[in-house]
Amino acid sequence: MAVTLAEVAAACNVSTSTVSRALTDPEKVNAETRARIERVARQLGYAPSRAGRSLVSGRTDTVGLVVPDIANPFFPPIIKSVQARARDKRYAVLIADTDEHVADELELARGLSRQVDGLILASPRTAPADLTRLAQQLPVVFVNREVEGAGSVVIDENEGMQEAVEHLVSLGHRRITYLSGPRRSWSNQQRRDALAKACAANDVELRELGPFEPQIQAGMRAADLLQSSEVAAAIAYDDLIALGVMSRLTERGMQVGREISVIGIDDSPLSTVTHPMLTSIHVPAAELGSAAVDLLLDQLRDPDSPTPLTVKLETRLVIRGSTGIPPENLR
């Protein structure tokens, strides 16, 4: 079906080796024959078989990317940047969506492991031991999670969280509710810890509601619980929950940014479509993706490098309209 090396070779009256060399290692062959081969190859539309090449080289020039939910707006920017960076480096990207199904994460990763050189995993809930074991079988980089013995790119929520709390305090808030994400999510724990630390440092009372799934619907439910508490400031596990909260509260006739303050995390593009716009902790999604690719390719380049690194990316608060002075301070 497809044009093979042998066909090009026949058309040029040379051996397949020569064609192979002419196309991959141009210095090794006579300039004149090389030109002829290149011309014929182009003309015949030759393109090397990945399978053949992969069989002898042992590499696939492909990386796998596993995400929990493509539809969660936090991930598309990451996928996009992983894809872009990988393409720059001549790697293809195989994508897999676990649909937030924990049990599938490992199985999927294992399945992928035979057809990729390395894996980028954004799987917040699988048990650490399993991940460590996986990382021993092939190069893996984790996104938004630290794992023993594997490279990872994580978010340092402390900076952003501290700014968020200070922002609320400066407005006059003394109590904050955390709208928790999934219990076993690594990043949920990070965020909660960072918030607890920031609250302690600022002498703020911290409450918690949840857990909630990272979805708008869940945020709407969270709004109901939030409204029946007396706390006027909430920081949500992510933008989706925050947006759901805002949507429901606004629908109920409450003025977000005046009667109640809401802060999200991720600073996804959606933050700007609501009114008021959502104050959110900015997470550098694009950098997250490209850093993950870079880390992975480093590992591929020198297989048993010393210690896989952890890259830590900073966060910062982006203040918009969803936060304001608490009502009790307004009289």
Add this chain to the structure above:
Amino acid sequence: MAVTLAEVAAACNVSTSTVSRALTDPEKVNAETRARIERVARQLGYAPSRAGRSLVSGRTDTVGLVVPDIANPFFPPIIKSVQARARDKRYAVLIADTDEHVADELELARGLSRQVDGLILASPRTAPADLTRLAQQLPVVFVNREVEGAGSVVIDENEGMQEAVEHLVSLGHRRITYLSGPRRSWSNQQRRDALAKACAANDVELRELGPFEPQIQAGMRAADLLQSSEVAAAIAYDDLIALGVMSRLTERGMQVGREISVIGIDDSPLSTVTHPMLTSIHVPAAELGSAAVDLLLDQLRDPDSPTPLTVKLETRLVIRGSTGIPPENLR
């Protein structure tokens, strides 16, 4: 590195053929040895090499998916459903993002073509002739676009558009502005035509602004133009533009759904996070993805099937708060 057939064979004192058969064609081998082989294979962690298999079978069990912009919220649900359906059928998905860069579309598709069995293309702007030619080289299914000689899954915007216009008319609108998408986008042409037809049928005056890129920012610019016209109803090329419009108008102090009516297309999850929520023409994104996979796999199963089909999916209007009675009818 990885466990091979030969190693399993050695451990079992049988030939590689037998192991191969035991694992892929269980009936052909003695029950007892099969059991032994399966046990050893599992124990050694054997998994077949995709490259080896692919070399002899000529198939890759992988499909390629090319989209113009992963970050555009219209696509993640499609990607998700493509991925899910493909996985059901034991296919992997290779993803590529053209970043709305027309020139890359073809090049990317060609590059992918050597490592996939078939391609799903959501590339609105490449020239039809190029696409037809591509479709001759390998099975291709187009999403949201019809191409000569290739399968495709498209949206029938007529139904939804008609409902949208009728809805606006029933509220009292006699003039509608279309906020156009990219000029050369196939689906933009479809939508505009459908709208023109519906307007003609309902004796409604149709104006047009644009073109606008399918992005929130562009929608915000569109809002400015819209505001300075005297038309109180707008239908946008997609939800992103519509949301941008709403956001900017609300920010300007206008009451969307009262002073001005806005309708989007796609009915993405974001439609529900704004206040008022966005009235939008629902596009069945998940069905789009899975239908595309089904169509493609049909083509793979029997290579030169008669005529590649076009699957047409219906749209319908989802009425929310962003549409209302025009101000001039309120006095």
Add this chain to the structure above:
DNA sequence: GATGAGACTGCCAACGTTTGCAGCAAGAGT
């Protein structure tokens, strides 16, 4: 007990590519 059928298994070639090694020719140096 010879023959045939049937069940199972092994051998080997093939898929398309890369690469170490050897071969060959031409030219340079003695």
Add this chain to the structure above:
DNA sequence: ACTCTTGCTGCAAACGTTGGCAGTCTCATC
């Protein structure tokens, strides 16, 4: 004229898998 180098090319093996073909063994049948 001989050897040595240099530059180029071909041969053949290898990667891991599958499948056609043929071989072996067992058992039933006459």
